[in-house]
Amino acid sequence: MPDRRWEDLPAAVRLVVESHTGPVRGAQSASAGSVSNIAATLETASGPVFCKAIQTDNPLVRMHRTEARVNPWLPDIAPRMRWKVEEAGWLVLGFDHVPGRHAVLSPGSADLPVIADTLTALAQGLTPCPPVRVQAATKRWEGRIDPEMVDGDTLVHTDVTPFNFLLGARVRVIDWSMPCRGAAWIDTALMIVRLIRAGHGPDGAEGWADQIPVWKQADPPAIDAFAAALADLWEQRRHENPAPHRGPLAVAARSWANYRNPSA
Structure with a gap:
């Protein structure tokens, strides 16, 4: 379960993320099924974006690196990863938001x-x-x-x-x-x-x-x-x-x- 919120990310990290998404107007945390420190749908002017974030000293960061490495090779049944941010001790991945x-x-x-x-x-x-x-x-x-x-x-x-x-x-x-x-x-x-x-x-x-x-x-x-x-x-x-x-x-x-x- 995620144990942090979007607002808990350092300001420097949020700033880099917003260079990809535009200003984040709100964030809805995921309720289950994630080993990330943060998993949330970000509300932006161009539409929702799903992001997951983990501190780079967390042993489970290897799972996020694996997902980032594999995503470009997956068929479109998997949501496409659009950006990756590594900043101030955090790794953040941004994906197309999938309703369902x-x-x-x-x-x-x-x-x-x-x-x-x-x-x-x-x-x-x-x-x-x-x-x-x-x-x-x-x-x-x-x-x-x-x-x-x-x-x-x-x-x-x-x-x-x-x-x-x-x-x-x-x-x-x-x-x-x-x-x-x-x-x-x-x-x-x-x-x-x-x-x-x-x-x-x-x-x-x-x-x-x-x-x-x-x-x-x-x-x-x-x-x-x-x-x-x-x-x-x-x-x-x-x-x-x-x-x-x-x-x-x-x-x-x-x-x-x-x-x-x-x-x-």
Whole structure:
């Protein structure tokens, strides 16, 4: 959650931002879903602008640098980053403002086909992986799974929380701060856990995933291993930092792993 407001930025930083936006007349802070110190929609004479800001001594600044590096390579399903400001110990990124609501993943939601179509389009549009420096899935999952099982040449988002799917006149996928290069089915696998958390059974969640071609083409043993590794990862995260959302996600991931590996 953002812990600062636009007004908390040093005057020197706000001045540089306004050299890109024009005078900022107001700012509406985001209510959820951001690791930034500041995440807000800025009201300007030329229209709204979304910005996220983080202090450069914050370890999570690496995520913002990754997003800034990746954004120019993304299809237009992602809001375009228009400027980057690094000033007085702050990194600030400015994006096209995207109106919309967060996706609803519960059983029967009309958003479910839209999310499936979006994951399909992302896998198609980001294979082969654009020539941008990102972590390999083989490195990210090193020590948890046979690296060959998650290897691939697709740029995958990896943070498929419903907060990162904005539905309006069209769907937009935001917050590309954790991408990696790997198997094209990874985002669908991660979404299955989100669906289970939202009330789907593992069989129903996998049935939903069957409409996504890269999932249907995935190697079942790789999925089995990934589900088990993901359950262990969420359990570890819950113990390290028992944030409210982590318990339900750990339970959902374990439910899926047990479904895939009933004799484990």
